[in-house]
Amino acid sequence: MSLLAATPERDGPPVRLRKPSWKDPRLLVGLLLVLASVAAVTALLGNADQTTDVYAARSEIPVGGGVTPEDLTVVAVRLGDLQPVYLRVEDGVPVNAVATTVLRAGELVPRATLGTADVLDRKPIGLTVDDPLPTGTTTGSRVDVWVSFEGDDGTFEPPTQLLEAAEISELAVAESALGGSGGPTLVHVLVGDDKLPELLDALLNEARIAIVLNPGGSP
16 A cells, blocks of 8 residues: 555645734724723823812911811822812812801811801800920810819819810910010810800909810810
């Protein structure tokens, strides 16, 4: 038997490879998937690089302090989904706006921190403190306020707690007689209407007032 005779014969005509056609649905589906992926990545990168002009406090603004465009500065930040939380420049500053919480210098202004004077349920009252305040006491700190009234015999009664975890809205150190900053400290604390008469009574009767830092306190 010859080798030529042992070679199997192929049935039918030889198979020819055809070039892919643009009308092939598989090719069209693959192309659409690639384009969709590129578009999604482009949109994601575009959103990640997008900044929004929002307002930040130019200097510290106490509770009840007026807020106008002159009190604010404009910063461009990437907020993403947090855009509705902060006051955008394109929205403007509400008329007759006041701060309902302390706004520190450089802090972005949340919309919820602005209101009008008539909605404030706490009022800042100035208390003069002769003793130095603990280190770290600043605006926003919580303090307990104790008062001691003078008795008929000229001695002071045992102190009683009048306010618990009152928020400091502003601090100011008075100048000493020599022009330094060693004088008493004027501490503005936020007082609700329910406690306001008692505190004013203590001030008018020249009661001794002591402030105790309460870092873990809450109103």
